[in-house]
């Protein structure tokens with residue numbers, strides 16, 4: 001049984017005061033909810049504070065990126081060891097915005113996954129095609145490339161610690177959600193690929209989240225799909241009402 005996981009990717013939003021307010025609201029709304037794993041991924045500046053605020057709560061904290069070296073002269077970077085030390089449990093790796101704007105490649109994704117695992121963090125690895133790639137019928141090629149190369153040399157045992165997030169780039173921040181059928185097709189493809197790379201059990205146990213314009217209104221129909229095990233939420237994770245509503249909707253889905 002795969003436990004549903006709903007994560008909020010705050011991207012480059014929220015000051016300390018704004019982030020604390022959001023987390024206090026989420027704690028209030030979601031205090032007793034245990035059916036779903038809940039994660040918030042704020043900017044680095046908020047990691048220690050929010051980790052403290054959420055100690056012994058049902059909400060975990062994650063970073064949005066990491067660097068693969070443990071320490072050194074790498075101005076501007078933050079290591080997995082430092083993220084772990086901040087109290088975070090998860091780290092998003094390979095988000096399409098990092099691939100698009102900051103030169104992230106499957107090779108750097110792979111290094112970051114290994115470093116995150118070594119530091120004891122749980123990676124959320126993002127994969128997904130652009131609109132141009134989808135229109136050229138390249139979706140499955142891109143997913144294969146991201147998964148095979150991003151997860152190169154990862155063992156089945158390590159895979160137990162990894163969540164995959166399928167985020168079609170054309171659905172991110174556009175209000176244009178993939179239909180449940182489109183998302184399910186991609187998730188099934190990813191799960192079948194994981195079975196080929198690892199084994200059936202590993203593939204069945206890996207959680208695959210959908211990301212791209214998830215909102216309270218479309219959460220249930222997405223999570224209802226057999227291979228969709230949660231959501232990675234951008235815009236709608238920035239407000240207490242919408243993020244709490246998404247988590248609650250997801251917790252009501254039984255399949």
Ligand code: 13P
Nearest residue numbers: 009172173212213234235
């Ligand atoms: P939106 O939910 O704003 O489309 O963002 C999705 C995303 O990129 C989550 O990582």
